[in-house]
Amino acid sequence: KDVRRGNRDFRKENYREAEIDYMKALVKDSTSVAANYNIAGAYWRQNNVNEAQKALDRIKDAVPASPHAADYFYNRGDVALAMKDYQTAVEAFAQSLILRPDDLDAKENFIYAKKMLQNQQNQNQNQNQDQNQDQNQDQNNDQNNDQNQNDDQQNDQNQDNDQNQDQQKQP
Numbered sequence: 001k002d003v004r005r006g007n008r009d010f011r012k013e014n015y016r017e018a019e020i021d022y023m024k025a026l027v028k029d030s031t032s033v034a035a036n037y038n039i040a041g042a043y044w045r046q047n048n049v050n051e052a053q054k055a056l057d058r059i060k061d062a063v064p065a066s067p068h069a070a071d072y073f074y075n076r077g078d079v080a081l082a083m084k085d086y087q088t089a090v091e092a093f094a095q096s097l098i099l100r101p102d103d104l105d106a107k108e109n110f111i112y113a114k115k116m117l118q119n120q121q122n123q124n125q126n127q128n129q130d131q132n133q134d135q136n137q138d139q140n141n142d143q144n145n146d147q148n149q150n151d152d153q154q155n156d157q158n159q160d161n162d163q164n165q166d167q168q169k170q171p
Contacts, residue, residue, distance in 0.1 A: 006021030006035075013045075084120075
């Protein structure tokens with residue numbers, strides 16, 4: 001009853017009221033796939049991505065056996081994209097496409113997520129290269145500084161030796 005009321009509120013785009021209705025349903029049955037799935041949608045519409053993720057996580061084991069599995073994976077992909085977790089997004093959209101290969105939105109999102117993942121990996125690779133270059137530069141600077149210190153010490157010792165020799169020559 002609460003889920004149906006939430007669905008009516010959701011269709012009216014009254015997402016906060018729908019969330020409350022779904023919460024009431026979850027109080028009665030916390031394992032309800034429909035209530036958890038729908039509340040994730042209500043959270044998503046309110047831009048509460050973290051709560052949407054939590055709601056989807058609660059039903060991840062039950063959903064693959066449900067007739068709404070493709071929708072679940074699609075929504076999981078959308079949430080992962082919003083969180084910039086491109087690896088999870090790629091995997092979720094791939095699962096959605098396995099279950100519903102003709103879903104053009106899932107295909108587009110899969111391609112987008114895959115491209116973003118590649119960009120992220122390239123960025124990380126470039127950052128690692130920059131860090132390695134910086135570390136190498138720092139090591140070279142340290143070695144040069146050590147060499148300069150050694151040279152300075154050697155010069156100081158030579159000057160001390162020269163002074164000692166000059167002192168010894170004086171009567």
